[in-house]
Amino acid sequence: MRAVTWHGRHDVRVDTVPDPEIVNPRDAIIKITSTAICGSDLHLYDGYIPGMRAGDILGHENMGEVVEVGAKSSLKKGQKVVIPFTISCGNCFFCSKKQFSACDNSNPAETADASEIMMGHPMGGAFGYAHLTGGYAGGQAEYLRVPYSDVGPIVIPDGLDDDKVLFLSDILPTGWQAAENAEIEPGDTVAVWGCGPVGLFAIQSALIMGAHRVIAIDHYPARLMLAKQMGAEILDYREVDVRDALTEMTGGIGPDAVIDCVGMESHGIAIDNLVDTAKAHTFLGTERPHALRQAIMACRKGGRVSIPGVYGGFADKFPLGQMMEKGLSVKQGQTHVQKYSEKLLQMIVEDKLDTTFLISHHASIEDAPDMYKHWHDDQNEYTKIVLKPALAKGDVQTLKEFAHEPA
Template sequence: MRALTWHGRHDVRVDTVPDPEIVNPRDAIIKVTSTAICGSDLHLYDAYIPTLRAGDVLGHEFMGEVVEVGAKSTLKKGQRVVVPFTISCGSCFFCEKQQFSACDNSNPAETADMSETLMGHPMGAAFGYAHLTGGYAGGQAEYVRVPYSDVGPLVVPDHLEDDKVLFLSDILPTGWQGAVNADIEEGDTIAVWGCGPVGLFAIQSAFALGAHRVIAIDHYPRRLELAKQMGAEILDYREVNVLEALNELTGGIGPDAVIDCVGMESHGLAIDNIVDTVKAHSFLGTDRPHALRQMIIACRKGGRVSIPGVYGGFVDKFPLGALMEKGLQVKSGQTHMQKWMKPLLKMIEEGKLDTTFFISHRAPLEQASEMYRHWHDEQNDYTKIVLKPDMALPKAEQRQSAAAIA
């Protein structure tokens, strides 16, 4: 089959790799009909996440048709399913508490040991996201083996096209959980850093959960315009002092809650971010948490900090004093996908959530490496890319692709 594979920093390729097979009775094989490039895939593209190996298949946002099932799978051939990016057994201590992303059984022992050394406890598993999270082949491929298929995949009705439900695989539940973790109360003012796909869904979710005002911070004009169209007030951090603007907009009090939809690769020319960038490129540091530092300073006393953005290591220059003295509450973590997918599907069916407004490009899987370059370098214009394994290449590119395979 054809799949997108990682070969090094800024080097991803569509290669021919072995077809997946059933290896456990709870497995299923999915023929991918739609898959997407996620913002956190750029952390892999930039080689910020350790333990990637040449040839690893990437991608954790995908859906498709069931084509083969193990003896203990509850799926049936021909069903359309959305697959959550996290892999969860459904029966361990954490899964029984609906903390599915913390599953204790899905990450194989040989890879769990690595993450335990780094994080203190083994990480849960995920598709297409390095060997710290299990080394599972991802969904930017023609076919995928799905472990624990009796727990993870959500069967979706045929009347909903792929684009409407694809993002149940990650970014919609992630934005929703980010808003839920902000403990939003009726009438709150919420500030969201980052207007990428997760940030846009967090904005939509915050309004759905009762926020009175949402203030969105970014620097890409197209993304800020999308946030504005959803009802958010917008701040371009290149044009304003964010802390001063937030104080002015909130009467000097600060936002009731802040949501970090940026994660480990903050942009900007603030002195702390410049130092972080130098440290990261000289292997003296990992994450660039400028946005997180800023939101802790901005949040009102007694407020809440929600962190759905991805971080991978240790940070310094952290405003722990502000966090403690202001009495801020912090909630973070990977998304507990199975907890949210079904109720969010119902909201999509009822027309309460818009899941397609920010899709900017659709392309064949064979163009995935090109799309990664665009996603990395042209984020103002490329707000979300959906890859279709069955989409035909233009004829000239078909000839080039056939010659390359030969």
């Protein structure tokens, strides 16, 4: 089969690789119909996530048609399913608490040992995301092996287009969990750093959960336009001092809750970020947490901090004292996708959630190397890319064209 493979920093290729096979009775094989490039994939593309090996198949936002099942799979051939990016057994201590991304059985021993050394405990398994999370092949390919297929896959009712449900795999529940972790109360002002796909879904979720105001922070005009269209107030961090602006907008108090949807690769020319960037480029550090520092400093006393943005190691100059003295509550972590699947699918069916507004391009798997480069370099024009194996090479479909100034 054809698959998108990682070969080093900024080196993504499309190779012919062996087809996946059933290796466990709980496995299933799906024929991929849609798979997306995630913002988290850019951390792999930029070489910031350890544990990648040349030839690894990328992709953790996947869906398709069931074509083969193991003896203990609950799926049936022909079903249309979305695959959570988290691989979870459903039976361990953590899965029993619905903390599915912390599954204790999905990361094989040979890779779990490395993540335990780095993180303190073994990480849960995940598709297409380094050998620290199990070394599982991803779904930016024609076919995908799905372990624990009796636990993870979301069976999709007939009549729902892929674009409406694909993001149940990751970014929609990630945005929802981010808003949930912010413990939003009626009347709250919530500030969201980063208006990429997760940030936009966090904004949508916060408003559904009852936030009175959501303030979105970014510098890409198209993303800010999308945030504004959803009902958020917007700040371009190139044009304002974000902390001063938030203080003024909240009458000197600060936001009740802040959500960091940026993660380890913050942009900007602030002094702390320039130092972080220099350290990352010289392999003296892994994180550029400028957005998180700013969020903690801006949050009101007694407020809440939610961190869905990906971090991979140790951060310098972390405002621990400020967090403690202000009495902030902090929640973060990989998404427990299966916890939210049924609820979010029902909201999509009832048209209570829009999941297609951010898709800018459809392309074939064969065009993935170019799409990765665009996703990395042209994030104003490429707000979300969905790869479809059925498309022919060069058949890139532009679904939205964005202006270069926010509305």
